[in-house]
Amino acid sequence: MLIKGKESAKWIETTIPLILNPGTTKQLYLQKAQAKILAFAKQLLPFKQHSASALHFHHLVYTKFKYLGIQSQVQEAVQRRVYAAKRAKTFAHLPMEFNFPRSGRLILSKRGNALVKLSPLKQRIAVPILMNGGWRRVEEHRKGGWEAHSCKVFKRKRIWVMHLIMRKALPLPQEVEGTIGVDIGRKIMAAITVNHPNFPFVEQYLGKDLAWKQHQFYNRRKTLQKYAAQGDRRARRALNRLRRKETTYVQTRCAQLAHEIVDLAVITRSAIVLENLTHLRRMWTKQAMKRKRGGKKTRRALNRWSYSLFHTTLTRVAQLHHVPVVFVRPQYTSQTCSQCGHRSKNSRTTRDLFRCVNCNFTVNADRNASRNLALLGQVVFGLPFFNAYRSFLPVPTERRILRSSVS
Numbered sequence: 001m002l003i004k005g006k007e008s009a010k011w012i013e014t015t016i017p018l019i020l021n022p023g024t025t026k027q028l029y030l031q032k033a034q035a036k037i038l039a040f041a042k043q044l045l046p047f048k049q050h051s052a053s054a055l056h057f058h059h060l061v062y063t064k065f066k067y068l069g070i071q072s073q074v075q076e077a078v079q080r081r082v083y084a085a086k087r088a089k090t091f092a093h094l095p096m097e098f099n100f101p102r103s104g105r106l107i108l109s110k111r112g113n114a115l116v117k118l119s120p121l122k123q124r125i126a127v128p129i130l131m132n133g134g135w136r137r138v139e140e141h142r143k144g145g146w147e148a149h150s151c152k153v154f155k156r157k158r159i160w161v162m163h164l165i166m167r168k169a170l171p172l173p174q175e176v177e178g179t180i181g182v183d184i185g186r187k188i189m190a191a192i193t194v195n196h197p198n199f200p201f202v203e204q205y206l207g208k209d210l211a212w213k214q215h216q217f218y219n220r221r222k223t224l225q226k227y228a229a230q231g232d233r234r235a236r237r238a239l240n241r242l243r244r245k246e247t248t249y250v251q252t253r254c255a256q257l258a259h260e261i262v263d264l265a266v267i268t269r270s271a272i273v274l275e276n277l278t279h280l281r282r283m284w285t286k287q288a289m290k291r292k293r294g295g296k297k298t299r300r301a302l303n304r305w306s307y308s309l310f311h312t313t314l315t316r317v318a319q320l321h322h323v324p325v326v327f328v329r330p331q332y333t334s335q336t337c338s339q340c341g342h343r344s345k346n347s348r349t350t351r352d353l354f355r356c357v358n359c360n361f362t363v364n365a366d367r368n369a370s371r372n373l374a375l376l377g378q379v380v381f382g383l384p385f386f387n388a389y390r391s392f393l394p395v396p397t398e399r400r401i402l403r404s405s406v407s
């Protein structure tokens with residue numbers, strides 16, 4: 001069960017890149033189809049101005065271009081993509097999208113070779129798939145109950161690539177006994193609070209190393225950039241290496257932390273409570289605007305890229321282990337006291353410290369936020385408040401403000 005906004009997702013999705021191996025004739029056919037689709041996309045562009053919604057756009061163009069010879073479902077996919085690209089003036093690349101089993105299908109030849117049947121235009125062709133590690137992943141996924149859902153086909157550096165999208169239905173949600181509030185912070189990747197009858201307010205700081213390590217990467221990058229700008233080739237190569245190294249490091253640590261948290265959630269049969277990422281995006285743009293106007297220079301901290309990476313990784317790992325995830329609006333989690341529920345902007349004395357103006361409760365700001373998230377999760381799941389501070393206390397009225405702010 002993934003609670004995201006009001007709708008709940010019923011499946012999980014993964015993308016597996018595969019390499020296609022079409023012969024000369026099939027390659028020509030694919031090229032022809034690709035060119036036709038690109039031309040079609042360009043023809044669609046002027047209609048965007050006159051359409052009020054995606055559906056309206058569909059009605060405007062669908063019958064008009066129906067007889068171009070493009071397979072109808074592929075045509076619909078192009079229309080969707082063109083409409084979604086809000087400000088696009090032209091399309092240099094446009095993958096061909098196929099839905100299984102309507103316009104594409106995975107099959108095995110008599111000799112046991114993997115093929116994908118595609119019909120971009122009226123004619124259907126079977127293109128061999130390179131049976132490399134990617135294909136083995138597909139087979140493993142199939143054993144695990146995943147099904148091929150759709151694919152995108154495009155040409156990259158003279159190679160035809162297929163991104164296969166596989167789906168798996170999610171089983172029924174588990175019973176939720178507690179919540180884990182995860183606050184993704186600037187200095188600490190994740191401050192977590194477990195709220196469970198058997199583990200009241202168990203707290204942990206995870207990923208302290210990340211901000212520090214990224215700071216180191218930043219310093220090194222700055223030096224190298226200086227040399228590279230002067231035309232030092234070795235510096236440029238070293239810079240590329242460094243970038244790859246940083247990416248791998250952050251990705252690995254994100255996955256490790258996500259697994260740590262999810263393991264805890266599985267043991268305690270808890271749901272994970274996270275901040276809503278879209279809200280944060282809005283906040284970041286506001287901050288960026290402030291900075292442009294000459295505001296305070298912000299300290300180097302965890303950058304947004306690693307922040308959203310961790311957010312998505314954690315959600316994904318939780319889904320794979322059937323742990324429910326709740327997203328809440330983060331607005332007041334940093335201003336509300338996790339002990340008495342009093343909300344005030346003045347409680348945040350410094351960036352790192354929270355001191356409640358009502359009850360004088362003093363705590364690390366990240367820890368306070370993660371506690372609030374755990375408590376919010378309890379409201380969402382209708383669980384009683386079982387923590388060291390609030391056990392047997394009535395729910396304070398301020399808490400209800402948070403209840404209404406659950407999105």
Ligand SMILES: [Zn+2]
Nearest residue numbers: 337340356359
């Ligand atoms: Zn307080």
